Structures are given as C-alpha cells and as structure tokens.
Amino acid sequence: MAKKSVVTESQEIQLAIELIQLGARLQLLETEVSLSRERLLNLYKELKGVSPPKGMLPFSTDWFLTWQPNIHSSLFINIHKFLVEHAGATGIEAIMKAYKLYLEQMPPEPGQEPLLSLTRAWTLVRFFHSKMLEMATCDKCKGKFVINGLDLNQSYLCGLCHMPSRAGKTKKVKDAKDAKDAKDASDADAAAAALPSP
Numbered sequence: 343m344a345k346k347s348v349v350t351e352s353q354e355i356q357l358a359i360e361l362i363q364l365g366a367r368l369q370l371l372e373t374e375v376s377l378s379r380e381r382l383l384n385l386y387k388e389l390k391g392v393s394p395p396k397g398m399l400p401f402s403t404d405w406f407l408t409w410q411p412n413i414h415s416s417l418f419i420n421i422h423k424f425l426v427e428h429a430g431a432t433g434i435e436a437i438m439k440a441y442k443l444y445l446e447q448m449p450p451e452p453g454q455e456p457l458l459s460l461t462r463a464w465t466l467v468r469f470f471h472s473k474m475l476e477m478a479t480c481d482k483c484k485g486k487f488v489i490n491g492l493d494l495n496q497s498y499l500c501g502l503c504h505m506p507s508r509a510g511k512t513k514k515v516k517d518a519k520d521a522k523d524a525k526d527a528s529d530a531d532a533a534a535a536a537l538p539s540p
Contacts, residue, residue, distance in 0.1 A: 368394040
C-alpha cells in the first residue's frame with residue numbers, strides 16, 4: 343500500500359476546512375475530499391462546534407426552477423460557467439470560486455443563511471453535467487437562466503421580466519409589513535395623545 347503524502351493530506355485538510363466554512367454538508371465533503379469519514383466528522387465538529395446535519399442531499403431539480411431560487415441559481419451557474427470557460431477553473435475549485443463570487447453579489451441578511459447553499463450550488467453543477475438542467479436566454483432581457491431542458495421553452499421569459507403574482511409575498515415580508523403598520527399606528531396614537539385638547 344502506497345504511503346500517503348503529508349503534503350497531499352494537508353492540502354485535503356485545507357480543502358475540507360474551506361468547504362466546511364462555506365457550509366458544505368458531509369456528503370459533499372465525502373465526495374470531494376479523500377479524508378476518511380471519521381476525520382471529516384471530527385473536523386466538522388471542531389470547526390462548527392456541532393455534528394453535521396443529517397438527511398439526504400437535494401435530489402430534485404424542482405427547487406432550482408421556482409421563482410427566487412431560479413434567479414440565485416442562474417446567477418451562480420453563469421459565474422461558474424464563466425470561470426470554467428475563461429479562467430481555467432475546474433472541479434470543486436471552480437464551484438468554490440463561483441460560490442464566493444455569488445455570495446459577494448447576494449450577501450445573506452445578518453444571521454440568515456444564503457438562499458443558495460454551497461451544497462445546492464454543487465448539486466446544481468452536477469445537474470448540469472448530467473443534462474437534467476440547461477440554460478435558456480430570456481427573450482426580453484437576454485439574460486441566461488436555469489431551465490428544465492424537457493420543458494417547452496420557446497419565447498422564454500425569465501422570472502425577473504415575468505414575475506409571478508405572488509413574487510416577494512413571503513411570510514417574512516408580510517410580518518415585516520404588519521410590524522411597520524402596527525408601529526405607524528402606535529406612533530399616530532402617541533402623536534394624537536400629545537396634542538393639546540381643544
């Protein structure tokens with residue numbers, strides 16, 4: 343049995359650390375890093391202070407085709423494609439570089455997770471390699487967006503040019519609006535109470 347190089351092992355550890363810091367799940371680490379599962383678990387616990395989340399990886403293309411995830415996924419895959427074609431990036435390095443650039447453009451709210459996780463970004467690239475997803479050019483803005491290649495995509499309009507009626511109407515947005523309305527009403531009551539009586 344060939345002895346493993348110390349330099350190679352340290353490079354693998356460094357790669358695992360960077361992937362964990364970017365939010366990689368254990369299944370992604372096991373696929374991309376040649377360290378044992380036990381070492382990866384220990385590394386994850388040491389860096390995050392908790393065990394890695396359990397459960398299956400996303401396996402359906404549907405998530406990438408819904409309105410907001412599609413915009414984020416399309417931004418990421420366009421960056422990834424550019425790095426592969428023009429910067430000579432390959433494999434997991436290309437995914438990590440593209441993901442960092444994606445986060446610069448779409449930083450998450452403080453205390454929130456990014457909409458597109460590293461594991462989903464990695465899965466998205468695999469879906470493209472297996473031809474389960476493709477790109478289509480929007481007829482209106484000419485941007486390239488993630489689509490299901492089996493769908494009918496003639497005269498394709500992206501989610502930015504043709505927003506669904508419920509776009510942006512999430513529970514979080516509704517709660518924020520309700521809180522603002524309640525504060526405005528409270529401020530109006532306070533202002534009315536401060537006025538001198540006639």
